[in-house]
Amino acid sequence: MGEPTEPAFEENVITQLDGEGYDVVLKWLEKALRGQETLPVVVPDETPDQPILRWERKLSKMTREDLREAALTLVKRFVKNPGEEGDNSGYVAALLRLAKGFGLEEITTDLHRLASNKDAFATLPEPQVKAVLYALLDLNAPVPPxxxxxxxxxxxxxxxxxxxxxxxxxxxxxxxxxxxLKRLPDEEAVADSLYVALDQHALSQAANEAAKARVVETIQSAAPDYHAEIRKAVEEWAEEHAVPRERETQEFATKKSIDPTPLLAFFDKDAAERGEVFVRKRMSAKLVSQHIEAEAA
Amino acid sequence: MYSRAVTALSPDQTTLVSGQVTAWETGACPRWRRVSANIQAETALTFDLFCQLLEKFAGELSAGVDAPEECWRNACRSNQFNGRRLPDPIPECLGRATPISNYAILISESPGVTKSDTECEKLIRKIDMKGPAAHPRELRILRRARLGRYVVWATFNEADSSRNPFDVLPRTREEVRTALGLGDCSETDKLVLLSYRSMGSWGSLELFRPTIAEADQYCWYSPVADSSADYGMTRPLDPNPSALLPQPEVVHREITGEALLFPLYLVD
Incomplete structure (x- = not known):
């Protein structure tokens, strides 16, 4: 722990768990996550999962395993009787964040079952619904699209x-x-959250421009069907993450070992014959791809 | 004031309260020893309001339902924001430091935000790295989100309250933590330094001198001996190699980040 901590404070309710039996750990964990233990927090409004994750690394291997088992048990209890927590969303959210912090991927099976049970899931307060979905998302649950x-x-x-x-x-x-995206409401707050989701995905794809371009094109192509606020966010994001035409074409051509230039020239010529100008939008890469694939077939 | 207040309670209440405060004082837990010391050193509440807090505590203890620590928490939570209200003009610029993980959770749980705490932590880091070039949509998410939970503890620049309070502090985690007297951090924790205006759509924020009731079970709180002081002062942690001075301390109710000032800073 950090320098200024007074030596007497190195001991706390978490480190004191060491050597306790599983039943004690389980009971303690539930109380702690319900805010009924005096945890070593940095600031008064810290949630209970944070000090537990900060201090558990100081515990023996056996106690750490007991804590993980206890967290898993509490998740299973919640999933079994989700309505029992009522409005106690702070507990549910802290428990699921702790399970995420422990890397308990096995909870995704339980949470998937809960979220698939439409009737039960619909009765949960929104903060609990969000907590379940965040856990499934952050643990990268292997569920089908x-x-x-x-x-x-x-x-x-x-x-x-x-x-x-x-x-x-x-x-x-x-x-x-x-x-x-077509279902998202026409609200600025939703559009802002969407922009961040799209942006974080695009940044994670920075090394693979072809993949990024495909995502941008696919999402942008349906933009006319989105509500105005959503469309605006998508356009801003697409603008920011537009892959320069040359690089995109280059990468694509390298991958397929086919030079797309003649096809692009064909589109230019075709458009000119009709008295039009062929605008090479980002969408055209997809079109080129389809033509090349058709040619190859 | 504590001795006077305890004797002003009914005999049963006196026995219950003084018995528990002494038990903590002589107990094994250093945190509750300090909470006990803070209860006995309380000066920020008026005599009547301090008696009200102790009576509530006695009532919880006599009900015998919860552990004494839980009784204290319940008593505190029903007696918050009873400290002196800061007179006008209040500080223009306030600041709070919090672990980045805590701020990410605060944003994630805020109504109208649909990002997980993991996504929110990434967002905070990006905003920090981009500085003034952060996207307006990213900043708006922080402006909609809560700045704190239940009771927000804040500091300000005593010499010039229009300035960012962190301008006078070294920008390292340990020194910020030392000056503000914050609790147990690990060496890998990052603190986010938030500064914000006290004026917003709420008008002028109500700022209060902190009392033992807002501190609740947080043992790092330190009462100021002067009962007439308008605000509290932090107790810098030992050791304090840079001889950092105590910083002013106030509390206020939950607000959103609409008056946040950018850039925000991350320190480690």
């Missing part, structure tokens, strides 16, 4: 942004994002 798209149909519309984030994390999930 259909799970998320179906969920989007039953969730309040503004929570659809969480579904967008989850779909973007999945292989090929971006293809179904547009149908969720």
């Amino acid at each position: 259909e799970f998320w798209t179906q969920l989007a149909e039953t969730l309040p519309d503004h929570l659809g942004v969480i579904v967008v984030s989850a779909l973007l994390e999945q292989e090929g999930g971006y293809r179904t994002v547009a149908q969720v």
Whole structure:
């Protein structure tokens, strides 16, 4: 711990767990997550999961394992009787963040089951719904894209942004994002959250410009169907992450070993014959791709 | 004031309260020893309001339902924002330091925000790195989010309250923590330094001198001996190699970040 900590304070309710049996650890953890233990916080309004994650590394291996087992047990209890927590969303959120911090990927099975149970899930207060979805998202739950798209149909519309984030994390999930984007409400707050979700995904794809370009094109191509605020956010994001035409074409050509220039010239010529100008929008890369694939077939 | 207040309670209440405060004082837990010392050193509440807090504590203890620590928490939570209200003109610029993980959770849990705490932490780091070039949509998310939970503890620049209070502090985690007298940090924790205007859509923020009731179970609080002081002062942590001075301290109710000042700073 940091320098100024007084030596007497190195001992606290978390370090004192060392050597305790599993039942004691389980009981303690539940109380702690409900805010009924005096935890070594940095600031008074810190949530209980944070000091536990900060201090548990000081515990013996056995106690750390007991803490993980206890967290898993509490998640299972919550999933079994989700309505029992009532409005106690602080406890649920802290528990699920702790499980995430512990890297307990196995909870995704339980949370997936809970979120798939439309009737039970619909009765949860919104902060608990958000906590469950955040855990599924951050633990990268291996669920099919259909799970998320179906969920989007039953969730309040503004929570659809969480579904967008989850779909973007999945292989090929971006293809179904547009149908969720169409449902997002025409609200600036939702558009801002969406912009950040799209931006974080694009930044994570920085090393793969072709993949990034595909996502940008796919999402942008359905923009006319989005509400105004959502469309604005998508356009701003697409503008910011536009892959320079030359680089995109180059990367694509290298990958396919086919020079797209003749095809682009064909489009130019075709448009000129009709008295039009062929505008090479980012969409045209997709068009070129389709033509090349058709040619190859 | 504590001795006077305890004797002003009914005999049963006196026994319960003084018995528990003494038990903490002589107990094994250093945190509750300090809470006990702080209760006995309290000066920020009026005599009547301090008695009200102790009566509530006695009531919780006599009910015998919860552990004494829980009884104290319950008593505190029903007696908050009873300290002296700062007279006008109040400080223009306030600041608080908090671990980045805590701020990320605050944003994530705020109504109208649909980003996980992991995504919010990435967002805070990006805003920090981009400085003035941060995207307006990113900044708006922080402006909509809460700045603190339940009770917000804030500091200000005593010499010039229009200035960012962190301008007078070295920008390292340990020195900020030392000056503000914050609790246990790990060496990998990052603190985010938030500064914000006291004026917003709420008008002029109500600022209060902190009391033992806002401190609740937080043992790093330090009461100021002068009962007439308008605001509290932090107790810098030992050791204090840079001889950092105590910083002024106030509390206020939850607000959103609409009056946040950018850039924000991350220190480690």
